[in-house]
Amino acid sequence: MKALNIAYYTILRNFRDYKTLLLMLALPIMLIATMGSALGSVFTPGDMSVTTICYLDEDKGFMSQSFEEFLESEEISKMMQYKTAASKEEAFELIKDGRAVALIVLPANLSEDIQKGGKASIEVYNSKYSSFRESIVQSTINGFVNGTNAQLVLRQMGAVSQEYEMFDNIEETAVTAEGNAPRAIDYYAVTMLVMTIMYGTGYGNFAMKEEKRLNTSIRLASAPVNYLEVVLGKLAGSVVSVFLQGMVIIAFTKLVFNVNWGGSLGLIIFVCFSASLMSVGLGMMVSNLGKNPQATGGLLNLGVSITTFLAGGYFPSSQMGPAMEKLGHISPNYLAQQAMFNTIYGGSTAQTTNLIITIWAIVIAAFIIAGLTERRSAN
Amino acid sequence: MTILINNLKRLSRDKFTFIVMLLLPIIFISFSMYAMGGSTPLRVAIIDKDNTRLTSMLTEGLKNGTDILEVQEQDIKQMLINGKLDYAVKINEGFTEAIINGRDTKLETMSLKETNTSIPIKLYIESFVNSSKNIAAAAKGNEGEFYRGMELYVSNMVSADYQSIENTERDTKSNTYLSLGFMVMFMLFMSTNAATLVLEDKYLKTYGRVLSSPISARSYFMQNLLSYIVITFIQVCVIFAILIFVFKADMGPSIGNILVLFLVFALTSVALGLAVSSLTNDLRQNNALSYLITIPLCMLGGCFWPRDIMPSILRQLSNFTPVTWVLSASEKLLYGGSLADIGSELMILLLFTLVFMIVGSNKNIMMKA
Amino acid sequence: MVVEIKDLVKRYGDFLAVDNISLSIDDGEIFGLLGPNGAGKTTAINCMIGMQKQDKGQIKLFGQDFTGREGSIKKEIGIVPQDLALYWDLTCYENVSFFAKLYGLKDGLLRSRVQEALEFTGLWDRRKDLAKKLSGGMKRRLNIACAIVHQPKLIIMDEPTVGIDPQSRNHILQSVKELNKKGSTIIYTSHYMEEVEELCSRIAIMDHGKLIAKGTKEELKAFITVEEKTEFELSSVNYTITDTVKQVSGVKDCVVDGSRLTVISEKNSRNLSKIIDCISAAEADILSMNIEKPTLETVFLTLTGRTLRD
Incomplete structure (x- = not known):
């Protein structure tokens, strides 16, 4: 009961500073609004722009003819255009400048070598850094090489007269991302919600240190209240303060921006609550590891900015390269974000469960460390 | 000088926090230098x-x-x-x-x-x-x-033979540019943080005492400014050293020029920090306000993504942030520009600094507490 | 017996904060705990109310051992900390009722007790103001209101009058007397001698963690003072005066310093008129006269060789 009383007054005090509270809520909402509208293009999966390659024909045989036919076929020309290069050097320049992805060389005597039945190869020069487009080039060339090889095999198997036939080989199902993947505003609503919750580390940081600073720790210690009750009360008050801010953001973005929070709002709210606990717990832990609550407060704010960034809160980390995306997985923000995305867009339940378990593991670890480093003295 | 030395002492008083504060940006930039770039194959x-x-x-x-x-x-x-x-x-x-x-x-x-x-x-x-x-x-x-x-x-009688041509030059430069963007972000965060000492002075009521001493408000302000610049600049130098010696980053033709640019920006960011802290009365408000300001500044200015991907309204808006100018200047320097080429950017940064300092040193605002 | 302390020792590392203190405080008294800053008063109190664990010694409150009965004992204690201990962003009413609830007060009783405490400290009209908006004296009073709202049997006031204007100070001193009249035992620590002299029936003096004296005001003075000192400022001094004064019964010494004559007599000699006779006989005018009666200040000075305000 007394813990509840302490929690109630903690919330009352946190919310009485309504200027700060408004600022803390205005920041994420403003960011959701601007980035949600400004960065739309990053989120809608779209057609890949046409990849440019250079082509140098030193063969001038039947292979060059069939390769050009291949490049000009309808399906290929939709995604790849070629420039005929005069020399390798010229093509390398274009690649260095980023104006072409690769150079494809049909070496002299290619057709002749193939005719003779010996080994032959097409040369592909590419830069090692643009692996996505390069991957496209590679798959395309391999497709061409496959066809050529098949014809050679047929010839060797003695089926010279057999016509190379085209079959129907693939039954393709297309899934659509529309409504199944977050739009920019949906994405930022989630990441900024998590960011706001993580800024709740500030409440954890101040929770106990503040009592010492206000000297009220003396009163609390002299009152007939268990110390554990005091800690629990402060903790609950801080967690609820953070959690309520999260709820405000969810409600506001849902009603005003029409953000998609999915069908199972209950689970989203539970993730919010777990994240609030994690955030307050981490705040208390860092607060106890440092000395001066002002300094640790600054540190936590800096830390939250970093974890938000790493988890792709400001800009999707998947757009910053695979290593960066993996690095983002160490961020506590990632756990909560991914759990929410999974919940909203029907992702793997097993993964969601693991994420939530990880959050709770962090909660427990943070509180154990905070408890071990708590200096109880009133002075 | 008294306040300068005192501030340095105060900032380093809480060892755990001080060390982490100093190391965090360095670790972060090192990591991203290592992890940035490249894209996933299909x-x-x-x-x-x-x-x-x-x-x-x-x-x-x-x-x-x-x-x-x-x-x-x-x-x-x-x-x-x-x-x-x-x-x-x-x-x-x-x-x-x-x-x-x-x-x-x-x-x-x-x-x-x-x-x-x-x-x-x-x-x-x-x-x-x-x-x-x-x-x-x-x-x-x-x-x-x-x-x-x-x-x-x-067995591929006909095969494709892949060879990569080296074009590392382009790539490390763009990586260097990215890490400079992060550095800009950290400088803004750090300076708004460090400036909270003024608020602590207000809380401890030592502020009134300082102002009633023979030290003038202007001198107090300038010395505060100087102490944060010293710290920020030490950080910049350490990060530069790591970029150059550990990651062999390509800093363009003149490292000195980039250092000059970032020294100027250290000034701007610290002035911004003081301006923000002079507008608020307590720490929580200051934290909220400084993030409300710095994060959008970084976004608009292109710390996280190229400015080109933003719609034109936001791009125009971004001209009103110092971040845009420090980043465009560092891009010029990386790709061979000289100090003369970034003259206008430096002027704009100094102008921002001046405005922030006027806001921050306004005695009426400072005495409000 | 409200408080009984035996052989209390508290160390911080090598520093001996409280060195073997024993004292007892009776029901209904205002007990003064006197000593300069850093003498160990606050530490002793913290041990008394169970906020710090003593290294050695026994503490009994209301005749009971503290350990095991924290809850019921703490309910009977109210503490007014030396530094203001308030939530600045709560109103006066909220501050007082928050602490009242910690003591288990509820509903109607809660409301009436909070009102009582605020009225007692003269803050009822300001109940809706935030604590940070109050003046210095009012903050001190709110600090007291938070401690007495649960009507404790024992009130511990740790320097409750530091740094406030004389008017608020008088108000607080009056309140202390009133609280005592209502039946509370009060422990009052201060380094203001006058306050202790005015309020307290019994006094203990601490210095460097040691209890150097205890007793009633009179006992302490009697215990310490053996001599009385009288100073005269004279129009002219001639040395025959000293000779005649020295003849007066009870006078132990007589010293001349410029125009000042200092006479030291045995305690209770009642020889002042005779001394004055000697001076007038020497045809010197008395410009001023100062009889130094022992005060707690002199008691402290004699005991420790330093003044309290050091």
Whole structure:
């Protein structure tokens, strides 16, 4: 009961500073609004722009003819255009400048070598850094090489007269991302919600240190209240303060921006609550590891900015390269974000469960460390 | 000088925090230097229910140029939607047998409607299956004959020979540019943080005492400014040293010029920090306000993404942030510009500094507490 | 017996904060705990109310051992900390009722007790104001209101009058007397001698962690002072005066310093008129005269060789 009383007054005090509270809520909402509208293009999966390659024909045989036919076929020309290069050097320049992805060389005597039945190869020069487009080039060339090889095999198997036939080989199902993947505003609503919750580390940081600073720790210690009750009360008050801010953001973005929070709002709210606990717990832990609550407060704010960034809160980390995306997985923000995305867009339940378990593991670890480093003295 | 030294002492008083504060940006930038850049190759999932020599030949062939992911069948759709997968292939049981016996059979595949990125994979698979069907026809249902043909097929009588040309130069420069963006972000965060000492002075009521001493408000302000600049600049130098000596980053023709630019920006960011802290009365408000200001500044200014991807209104708006100018100046310097080329950027930064200092040193605002 | 302390020792590392203190405080008294800053008063109190664990010694409150009965004992204690201990962003009413609830007060009783405490400290009209908006004296009073709202039997006031204006100070001193009249036992620590002299029936003096004296005001003075000192400022001094004064019964010494004559007599000699006779006989005018009676200040000075305000 007394813990509840302490929690109630903690919330009352946190919310009485309504200027700060408004600022803390205005920041994420403003960011959701601007980035949600400004960065739309990053989120809608779209057609890949046409990849440019250079082509140098030193063969001038039947292979060059069939390769050009291949490049000009309808399906290929939709995604790849070629420039005929005069020399390798010229093509390398274009690649260095980023104006072409690769150079494809049909070496002299290619057709002749193939005719003779010996080994032959097409040369592909590419830069090692643009692996996505390069991957496209590679798959395309391999497709061409496959066809050529098949014809050679047929010839060797003695089926010279057999016509190379085209079959129907693939039954393709297309899934659509529309409504199944977050739009920019949906994405930022989630990441900024998590960011706001993580800024709740500030409440954890101040929770106990503040009592010492206000000297009220003396009163609390002299009152007939268990110390554990005091800690629990402060903790609950801080967690609820953070959690309520999260709820405000969810409600506001849902009603005003029409953000998609999915069908199972209950689970989203539970993730919010777990994240609030994690955030307050981490705040208390860092607060106890440092000395001066002002300094640790600054540190936590800096830390939250970093974890938000790493988890792709400001800009999707998947757009910053695979290593960066993996690095983002160490961020506590990632756990909560991914759990929410999974919940909203029907992702793997097993993964969601693991994420939530990880959050709770962090909660427990943070509180154990905070408890071990708590200096109880009133002075 | 008294306040300068005192501030340095105060900032370093809490060892744990001070060390982490100093190390955090360095670690972060080192990490991102290491992790940034590159993009994921096309990713393919293969659900192989048939498991034959033929299907493993297909898988092996796909490994050339794409990443094969181990994926549960039920997760495929979600992964495609989330952009974690580009293409999925399902090989049903009996597929190989049907091919050898010349019966019509198809692979089930799945891709995202909105994008064409997976077409090359589709083409590859199409050509592979088509070839095997043709070879099967030539083998006339004889399995041994069929696999002899397939072996020959995958032995690539004609092959593609990949060679990479070195163009590392372009890439490290863009990485250096990115890490400079992060550095700008940290400088803003740090300076708004460090400036909280003024607030602590207000809280401890030592502020009034300082102002009533022979030290003038201006001198107090200037010395505060100086102490944060010293700290920020030490950090900048350490990060530069790491970028250059550990990551062999290409800093353009003159490291000195970039240092000059960042010294000027250290001034701007610290002035901004003091301006923010002079507008608020307590720490929580200051924290809230400083993040309300610095994060959008970083975003608009292009710390996280190229400014070009933003709509033109935001791009125009970004001209009103110092971040835009420090980043465009550092881009110029990286690609061979001289100090003279960034003259206008430096002027604009100094102008920002001046404005922030006027806001921050306004005695009326400062006495409000 | 409200408080009984035996052989209390508290160390901080090598520093001996409280060195073997024993004292007892009776029901209904105002007990003064006197000593300069850093003498160990606050530490002793913290041990008394169970906020710090003593290294050695026994503490009994209301005749009971503290350990095991924290809850019921703490309920009977109210503490007014030396530094203001308030939530600045709560109103006066909220501050007082928050602490009242910690002592288990509820509903009607809660409301009436909070009102009582605020009226007692003269803050009822300001109940809706935030604590940070109050003047210095009012903050001190709110600091007291928070401690007495649960009507404790024992009130511990640790320097409750530091740094406030004389008016608020008088108000607080009056309140202390009133609280005592209502039946509370009060422990009052201060380094203001006058306050202790005015309020307290019994006094203990601490210095460097040691209890150097205890007793009633009179006992302490009697215990310490053996001599009385009288100073005269004279128009002219001639040395025959010293000779005659020295003849007066009870006078132990007589010293001349410029125009000042200092006479030291044995305690209770009642010889002042005779001394004055000697001076007038020497035809010197008395410009001023100062009889130094022992005060707690002199008691402290004699005991420790330093003044309290050091």
